[in-house]
Amino acid sequence: MPNPDTAQQVPALDISGLTVRYGPVTALDDVSMTVRPGRICGMIGMNGSGKSTLFKSIMGLVRPTSGRVTIAGHSTSRARARGLVSYVPQAEDVDWQFPISVREVAMTGRYGRQNLFRRITARDNEAVDAALAQVGLTDLADRQIGRLSGGQRKRAFVARGIAQGAEILLLDEPFAGVDKRSEATIIDLLTDLASHGRTVLISTHDLSTLPSFADEAVLLMQRVLVHDTPQEALRPENLALAFGVDVTERRAPRTDAEVG
Numbered sequence: 236m237p238n239p240d241t242a243q244q245v246p247a248l249d250i251s252g253l254t255v256r257y258g259p260v261t262a263l264d265d266v267s268m269t270v271r272p273g274r275i276c277g278m279i280g281m282n283g284s285g286k287s288t289l290f291k292s293i294m295g296l297v298r299p300t301s302g303r304v305t306i307a308g309h310s311t312s313r314a315r316a317r318g319l320v321s322y323v324p325q326a327e328d329v330d331w332q333f334p335i336s337v338r339e340v341a342m343t344g345r346y347g348r349q350n351l352f353r354r355i356t357a358r359d360n361e362a363v364d365a366a367l368a369q370v371g372l373t374d375l376a377d378r379q380i381g382r383l384s385g386g387q388r389k390r391a392f393v394a395r396g397i398a399q400g401a402e403i404l405l406l407d408e409p410f411a412g413v414d415k416r417s418e419a420t421i422i423d424l425l426t427d428l429a430s431h432g433r434t435v436l437i438s439t440h441d442l443s444t445l446p447s448f449a450d451e452a453v454l455l456m457q458r459v460l461v462h463d464t465p466q467e468a469l470r471p472e473n474l475a476l477a478f479g480v481d482v483t484e485r486r487a488p489r490t491d492a493e494v495g
C-alpha cells in the first residue's frame with residue numbers, strides 16, 4: 236500500500252528515458268530516475284560516465300536526443316525561468332580572479348527575478364543577507380570571491396542557490412580540494428537545506444563519507460546501474476560494475492594531508 240504522504244508528492248526530479256548523444260558519443264543512454272523533495276542523492280561514476288551531462292540536462296543546457304526531464308512538475312526551460320535549479324560548479328570551472336564579491340555572487344541568484352534594468356530591490360537584499368547568514372559568510376560578504384578558502388567558495392555558491400529560491404541544488408565535486416572541517420560544514424548545510432525540503436544532487440568521488448549524509452545514491456555509467464541507499468549502492472560488487480574494478484581493494488591508504 237503506498238504511503239499517502241509520498242504517493243501524492245510531485246517528484247523534485249523526474250527523468251524518463253533520457254538519452255543524450257554528442258555526435259557519435261552516447262553520454263547518457265535511456266536514463267530514468269526519480270528523486271523526491273528533501274532528499275540528498277549522490278551521483279557516482281567514473282570519468283566520462285555522464286554525470287556532467289546529466290547535470291546539464293537537468294539545467295536544460297543540453298538537448299536530449301530522446302526522453303524528458305521534469306523538475307517539480309515543470310519542463311527544464313520553465314524550471315530555469317523560475318530559478319528552480321541552481322548549480323555549484325567545480326572549482327576549476329570558475330575564474331577566481333574575477334572581481335566579484337561574495338555578496339555579488341549570491342546576488343546573481345536573484346538576476347532571474349529582477350527587471351530588465353537589474354534594479355536590486357529591498358527584497359533581493361533581504362534574500363541575499365539571509366542566504367549569506369545561512370551559509371555563515373555574513374562577515375566575508377564584501378571579500379573578493381577568490382580570497383576565500385575552497386570550502387567558503389562552495390558555500391558562497393550554495394548561498395546563490397538559496398537566494399535564488401532553488402528547489403534543486405546540483406553540486407559538482409563539492410568536496411574536491413576542501414579540508415575535512417569545511418566538508419563537514421558543507422554537509423551540515425546541505426542536510427539542513429534538505430530538511431527544509433530542498434533537494435540536493437551531489438556528484439562526488441568521495442565515496443567514504445557519502446553514507447553519512449546522503450539518503451540515496453545513483454551509480455551511473457551512461458545508464459543507471461544502481462539507484463538505492465548509499466550503503467547498498469556502494470557494495471563492492473556494485474562499485475565493480477560502475478568502475479570496472481574492485482575499488483575497495485585498490486583504495487589507496489590515506490595520507491596525513493588528506494586526513495587533515
Ligand SMILES: Nc1ncnc2c1ncn2[C@@H]1O[C@H](COP(=O)(O)OP(=O)(O)OP(=O)(O)O)[C@@H](O)[C@H]1O
Nearest residue numbers: 257260261262280281282283284285286287288289
Ligand atoms: N560537448 C561534448 N561533445 C562531445 N562529447 C562530449 C561532450 N561533452 C561530453 N562528451 C563526452 O560524453 C561523455 C560523458 O561526459 P561527461 O562530461 O558527462 O562525463 P562525467 O561523468 O561528468 O565525467 P568527469 O567525471 O570526467 O567530469 C564522455 O565520453 C565525454 O567525452
